[in-house]
Amino acid sequence: MPTLRHHDSIAVLDLGDGENRFSPDFLDEMNTHLDAIIAQGASALVTTATGKIYSNGLDLDWLTANGDRAAEYVAAVHTLFARVLTLPMPTVAAIGGHAFGAGAMVAMAHDYRVMRADRGYFCFPEADIRIPFTNGMAALIQAKTTPKTAVAAMTTARRFGGPDALALDLVDATAAEDEVLDTALAVVAPLGGKDQTTMTAIKSVMFAGVLDALRNRD
Numbered sequence: 001m002p003t004l005r006h007h008d009s010i011a012v013l014d015l016g017d018g019e020n021r022f023s024p025d026f027l028d029e030m031n032t033h034l035d036a037i038i039a040q041g042a043s044a045l046v047t048t049a050t051g052k053i054y055s056n057g058l059d060l061d062w063l064t065a066n067g068d069r070a071a072e073y074v075a076a077v078h079t080l081f082a083r084v085l086t087l088p089m090p091t092v093a094a095i096g097g098h099a100f101g102a103g104a105m106v107a108m109a110h111d112y113r114v115m116r117a118d119r120g121y122f123c124f125p126e127a128d129i130r131i132p133f134t135n136g137m138a139a140l141i142q143a144k145t146t147p148k149t150a151v152a153a154m155t156t157a158r159r160f161g162g163p164d165a166l167a168l169d170l171v172d173a174t175a176a177e178d179e180v181l182d183t184a185l186a187v188v189a190p191l192g193g194k195d196q197t198t199m200t201a202i203k204s205v206m207f208a209g210v211l212d213a214l215r216n217r218d
Contacts, residue, residue, distance in 0.1 A: 012046045021103075044189070100125060
């Protein structure tokens with residue numbers, strides 16, 4: 001489950017040391033930590049993970065067992081994307097391992113992404129696992145990528161290593177395994193200290209179309 005610590009005034013939210021799938025309990029923990037990060041006035045947010053997986057995204061086992069709650073579950077995932085997208089501080093995902101599906105999407109919701117250079121994959125596997133993107137998910141990815149990259153990432157289910165993800169601007173930087181977190185911290189350290197209300201307003205305007213798509217829950 002996610003845990004929160006701080007590096008000076010920067011909040012570091014560790015998603016965990018397992019698959020870090022978005023179970024309802026995981027989503028609740030994430031929202032609790034995000035509430036605390038905002039209330040504490042953190043200057044920036046870095047998300048990371050302890051193990052070899054940043055996040056494998058949707059908890060498909062839970063969803064299969066609770067199909068009658070699918071709409072509620074998707075709405076909760078959309079809410080997490082929208083929250084990260086509009087957090088009132090600079091944000092960066094420190095991707096030290098695999099980021100798949102909704103795990104890659106939550107990384108896309110950050111302002112910046114730093115990925116391990118030598119191992120790990122960034123992937124939207126939906127085309128292979130026969131799960132179409134919701135309108136909100138597609139809008140999020142397309143808002144952060146060029147049309148060429150969106151086609152390559154969304155229609156092929158290709159697994160991008162760090163250098164390939166960087167070449168397509170899926171991530172903003174790559175680093176060695178033991179430098180991913182430090183690189184992410186260095187990205188946002190000089191960017192903090194902005195007024196929270198102003199930052200939220202700016203991001204809400206920038207991504208108004210994405211937010212509408214996420215909140216429509218289609």
